Amino acid sequence: MEYNFKEIENNWQAYWAKNKTFAAKDGGDKPKYYVLDMFPYPSGAGLHVGHPLGYIASDIVARYKRHKGFNVLHPMGYDSFGLPAEQYAIQTGQHPKITTENNIAVYRRQLDKIGFSFDWDREVRTSDPAYYKWTQWIFIQIFNSWYNKATDKAEPISSLISEFELNGNKKVNACCDEDEKSFSAAEWQAFSEKEQSDILMAYRIAYLGEAFVNWCPALGTVLANDEIKDGVSERGGHPVERKLMKQWSMRISAYAQRLLDGLDTLDWTDSLKEAQRNWIGKSEGTSLKFTIQGSNKTIEVFTTRPDTVFGVSFVTLAPEHDLVGSLTTLENKAAVEAYVTQAKNRSERERQADINKITGVFTGSYVEHPFTGKLIPIWIGDYVLAGYGTGAVMAVPAHDSRDYSFAKHFGLPILEVVKGTTDVTQSGVEGSYDAKEGILINSDFLNGLQVKDAMKLAIQEIEIKQLGKGKVNFRLRDAVFGRQRYWGEPIPVYYKNDIPYALPENELPLVLPEVDKYLPTEDGEPPLARAASSWKYKGEFDYEHSTMPGWAGSSWYFLRYMDPKNSEGFVSKQLAGYWKQVDLYIGGSEHATGHLLYVRFWTKFLKDLGYIDIEEPAKKLINQGMIQGRSNFVYRVNGENKLVSAGLKNNYEVSALHVDVSFVNNDVLDIEAFKKWRDDFKNAEFILEDGKYICGAEVEKMSKSKYNVVTPDDIGEKFGSDTLRLYEMFLGPLEQSKPWNTNGITGVHGFLKKLWRLFYSSLQGGAQGAGDVAFNVSNDEPTKGELKALHKTIKKITEDIERFSFNTSISNFMICVNELTEAKCNKKAILEPLLICLSPYAPHIAEELWKQLGHTESISTAPFPDFNEAYLVDDSINYPVSVNGKLKFTLELPATLTVQEVEAEVMNNEQTQKLLEGKQPKKVIVVHKKIVNMVV
């Protein structure tokens, strides 16, 4: 029987589905192991070969852990709310639900074909009302919570209300909007319901607030920062502008410190943790007040360099700063007003476009230096951001590059206060000295101190003089939570007398209503405003018209898989307690600062409220690299219907055209297929080299428009899924990005055929046809060599899986099969354990051969073979002998020899004598069982 992968793979996929082979049990004696993939957005294009890369890796781990005796949870689902389906709906009028369901069906078929061991009974879809009911429920919990800094966790809003009733807000230490006024208990009682609601809103973790958002007029929606690239929307490339809008937001900033601290407990890559640290952007410094000349008002700045306070040569305010109006003197009024208007109207895009253009204007006013009393001019500049710190900076041009550029541009003084490697005040020296190293000079009481010590002392002095205090700032902003779109979870809120109320939990889910069109209304309201007039709470009160952003559903889905059918809660406490954290999470690095921050945030929140026990969603995380496409080109002679082979293109004026990679094999074009592809090439003339048309090639992103998309289906059709799985792993390290090419696929396919032949061979050796050979496995005792080959492989494979080095495992399997083929080994005692090792990688062929060996149960839970060191011990060791570190020859010596005996053997050796030419080596180094090195 030949290796008929098609039949084998179909049979076993049907078997697994029918027998629910991979269903996870919610408990039992086995230790649990949770392997999770980032679930896909089901796009219309289906899966391409890049998608399964991570899924194959996680599937190998899941299957391996089952062999190792774990109760494995390995689920899959769909992040099925999203803009593409909505865009499609806008264009075609088809309901996004329909498109989404169709796309999911395609994904499912493609996934099934690859033979993943998912527990499909636990599938979740974020767009399913039974799922988003709980997304909405969690939103309500967040809405009904505030962040208590005293206990450093989220608490129910009811505890805050009680405190307000008792003591007002004087003793409350919360993460809330800045500029909250203080009030007493009596004042609280006297506030109207609307006033109370507004105050509470400033404390809620999910809150309705005014926020500058990235408004995209063309899409009629608000975009997150990570949806904007180069000032235009990532999708569609439309211009984006800054606009102040009422928006639902999440107070993720309350969790900044915990999000930062938690990173230390995680087994994630350094680069990913670093990306999150930068995003959170903690900076320690101090606030400092500058008194305005001729006034009792002050300007408060935030600085991380209080040590350089004697180097301040001006103060810069953001154009939006409150004091701008009152500080401007009469003669500067016109210039300042013009500047402020211009700066405010500059969209984010324009600001980014001319990032290096320095602009600013002098107010005409001065502040007094807090220590020297010297007068310092107040400027306005849009390099200062209104939303960060206090919206004002003390400018120290000698030691801050932005202040430096500003000072240079406007001819302001530059005072050196830190003696570093360069003196910025010297002519010819360009740029500031920003390093936090050096000795303080020109700085009164700080003179002679190191920067670090000067910082401490400066803060101390500032605090004593009550000019300000040490402070920590975070770059992390609250996340806007509303989208003016249709295809998302409705926010479960209604409005009564202009006050937002959360829906009662027993009225969930608030189902997405039908609309006539998926566009904003004429007056700019979101699509949900198009819902029938009956779509009102209690038939009377308007619902919120925004929907949730894409990250809502994905911020807790890992919990739902634990208890997917639960109708009483988002997850039961008991099952959350059983499955706990994700043990291994695999997904793309593009989610480094989006999804992976939000899911950590929600996890911490749910823990604070006692629903789950874990602080972090995923212990270990691996980013699989991107699989890039490899595009092929043909070269058309300009103005003619003539195509030139790549090697000859320099002889002509040509333009390169993308050609569908399915007509190209090893860069050779299938001319007949190509002619049929597009009518305009039907009569084209081809200029060949060596009788072939050679295409040009380039590595690019895999995309439809570049005709370089390769789907797993094609490979599966030609070589089978086991080959696809092995090949994707064989390409290189999981985390590395690499272009897809099928050049080596025959190698892994050949390996599987060779494995098959170990079981189905007449064992005549040498060249043999693929004739009809019977299953032929013997029960003979294995030889020492065969056992060594097997156990070497068990050892390597185990180590490889534990460190997620899947590409090297495949090599090791190849080596093993090569050795067994060489030894003509068809012994059950060797082949049976080998099959178990291989089954996580190539499960179909493993199941089939396992069955042929006489087993009636699936191979999937067969215990992983134990590795026995004894089989690996060699009787002799092949010592490399080198002179001055350069290898000269190798010497086979008994393993029992001691270091001294090895040295003696080497020295007495003929070849050594020849090399030394009678001289004595200065030194001989023998590393036992490793190497011998002589120094001469």
Next chain:
RNA sequence: GCCCCGGUGGUGGAAUUGGUAGACACGCAGGACUUAAAAUCCUGUGUCUUCGCGGACGUACGGGUUCAAGUCCCGUCUGGGGUACCA
């Protein structure tokens, strides 16, 4: 600019704690089987040099540490990713 990760044959890549660089696979060349092809099998394949034995060089580049460096340290070049006026 800053932060992170890389740079090894014609190609993908291996070398886990410093210890025989190039495993495994592709490609290429030659050969066997075949009327032929496919499939399969065998041999060779880092570069230079030599008829050959062999020798020299070799992990982006320049230094250093070490008996020994792809691996550790310093500097430079270069590719990829993240981030961007965050005071």
